[in-house]
């Protein structure tokens with residue numbers, strides 16, 4: 156299995172452990188991820204402030220670069236996945252848009268190869284049975300709330316799973332020997348950057364997600380987006396201050412949990428970089 | 444209807460306003476590709492919106508105001524800035540109204556006309572795109588620090604700075620990609636094409 160790999164900006168900064176764990180896991184499983192050379196920012200939701208054509212052209216440059224290698228594109232960050240996939244669909248479904256994008260980029264892009272989230276690459280392509288076969292430290296007794304957020308499951312045309320009750324990350328947790336809890340906030344929005352520029356409202360939204368996870372009896376939350384991680388992990392202290400709560404809920408990228416269950420060292424996965432210390436939980440479950 | 448009590452000047456104003464608001468609605472329809480008349484006001488969008496509690500108008504109300512052509516109220520609203528683009532509304536809408544795309548179109552128009560009641564959010568978006576233009580990527584440390592500095596809340600995340608550096612999460616210096624100016628060209632060429640009227 157070989158893919159062009161798009162890390163995205165967050166994965167070289169605040170989400171660096173998502174990059175570390177994705178790459179460590181891929182190495183372990185023999186999935187080849189070739190970083191797209193000189194990739195650029197996908198634009199996130201801010202590219203729309205400069206118009207629709209720009210919002211498609213910016214991510215499309217990366218896809219055009221990957222197409223030269225004749226490879227499908229694997230993306231870990233949920234927001235980047237969404238922007239890249241949207242660009243591919245826009246070009247694929249409209250010859251007029253394709254012509255415009257090729258003109259803007261001054262490159263040929265035909266939308267030939269699909270864009271996949273790393274949840275699909277590992278969970279579907281590599282496969283649950285194969286995952287189970289590689290587990291050396293099962294997540295026995297670990298209750299995990301799988302948090303999908305927005306951009307893996309919306310809008311309907313780009314969703315990689317059910318929009319209201321997705322299960323692909325829960326299935327991976329199951330294959331690792333853990334318990335995926337049933338909970339209410341799987342697909343609620345984390346508020347994105349509201350925690351930075353409109354923090355009272357931002358912390359409120361994050362607080363509701365943490366409260367729902369706590370109520371479900373989960374030991375931890377697993378995510379597939381660096382912004383969800385930043386909000387739930389780094390901003391947990393802010394939520395505790397706002398709500399007078401004492402949450403200490405460890406947050407993991409699903410790739411970190413996969414890596415742990417397959418015996419990759421926490422340090423190699425970047426787990427020591429989290430704000431909420433996962434050490435006590437991992438020791439209690441004999442995972443570190 | 445020919446009533447003698449209505450002054451002529453008022454009639455002129457109303458009809459000018461009416462024309463203006465209809466052309467605004469038509470422009471939004473054209474730019475977003477969404478027909479505002481598709482919305483039948485069920486309110487499902489507002490019910491699921493994660494930021495509704497912080498908005499001045501509910502997402503459903505924005506649709507109604509658009510149907511009625513209430514240009515000024517829409518373009519001065521906080522709602523179009525507070526939308527986090529989570530796509531919950533569109534995903535659940537029984538009429539498949541792409542509300543986030545409408546919000547994008549309205550925000551873009553508000554920017555063009557110089558309205559931005561949510562100054563911080565506007566600033567953040569500007570800095571984000573500035574970074575992409577300069578470096579080809581978003582330099583997160585610069586973005587967060589630059590934002591806090593310019594928005595006058597420099598001390599807000601100051602405690603997070605050392606922790607981030609300690610965790611080696613963010614680098615202090617930006618790294619420019621060797622794209623031969625390709626990203627800058629995307630900025631410039633899309634603008635040119637939109638000016639030519641070749642936008643979609």
Ligand code: SF4
Pocket residue numbers: 481482483484485486487488489502503506532535536537538539540542
């Ligand atoms: S959910 Fe759709 S149809 Fe219902 S009010 Fe919202 S936009 Fe209109």
Ligand code: SF4
Pocket residue numbers: 488491492493494495502525526527528529530531532533542543546
């Ligand atoms: S996309 Fe915007 S308006 Fe729609 S539910 Fe999300 S935040 Fe609300």
